[in-house]
Amino acid sequence: MWQDLGAALCLMLVLEGMIPFLYPGKWRQMVQRLAEVDDRTMRTIGLISMVTGALLLYVVKH
Numbered sequence: 001m002w003q004d005l006g007a008a009l010c011l012m013l014v015l016e017g018m019i020p021f022l023y024p025g026k027w028r029q030m031v032q033r034l035a036e037v038d039d040r041t042m043r044t045i046g047l048i049s050m051v052t053g054a055l056l057l058y059v060v061k062h
Contacts, residue, residue, distance in 0.1 A: 020027040034042075 037045075
């Protein structure tokens, strides 16, 4: 289990690092826009992301 968790975290870092590496200017603009988003919207986006990730993981594992 810990090996799978470690692999998932490493893959997450690779995927999250691709956009700033490939498109640093666009990444900076997106981060600036995200800084202007209110907390409620940010929490909603985070919740949707977590639920979607959990559902996709369930589908992949079963």
